[in-house]
Amino acid sequence: MEGEGTPIRRGLGGISMLKWSPTGDYFFASKFDGTFYLWETNTWTSEQWSSTSGFVKGAAWDPDGRMILLAFSESSTLGSVHFASKPPSLDAHLLPVDLPEILSLTGSQGIEKITWDNSGERLAVSFKDGDDMYRGLIAIYDTRRTPLISTSLIGFIRGPGDNPKPISFSFHGKFKQGPLLSVCWSSGFCCTYPLLFRSHMLP
Secondary structure, three states: OOOOOOOOOOOOOOOEEEOOOOOOOOEEEEEOOOOOEEEEEOOOOOEEEEEEOOOEEEEEEEOOOOOEEEEOOOOOOOOEEEOOOOOOOOOOEEEEEEEEEHHHOOOOEEEEEEEEEOHHHEEEEEEEOOOOOOOOOOOEEEEEEEEEEEEEEEEEEOOOOOOOOOEEEOOOOOOOOOOOOEEOOOOOOOOEOOOOOHHHHHH
């Protein structure tokens, strides 16, 4: 394979996560010290952000690449970075996205992983520890962008086997019938869960 590389020499030491936006206009990079960078890929200019809630443990772009959801290592609240203008603008705002059930219902103190489906309407969240009834589950949320993000808990997914915990999970990117979530569990099972919209089921 041949091609010309573009070296990025600023702000990419000690990286914990990298994420391209779906449109390729932006590039997200986070570090273990709680800082993260948003790059625009036209001139490769960046803006540095910092978090007081730990480092970024999970990140997921919306389908249009105009906002990114962030999960932090020491918080049960997500952050949402909204771009105020079209690319390549880096004018953006960081707003909280509350998931009150993570704390009040499950007893967990933080979020582990997140993934957002390509329609922008289903969000899967795993969380730390929690009460016996909820430990090891994945929470499924309905999400709306109008234009700020709002969430509503739909329910939970429990894996098969003894004391399963979600190791990795992701939505299918091109499944036309609706969100399709695949999960690999600590019990050794990998399962796929169709989270279909009612509108997709109607003739």
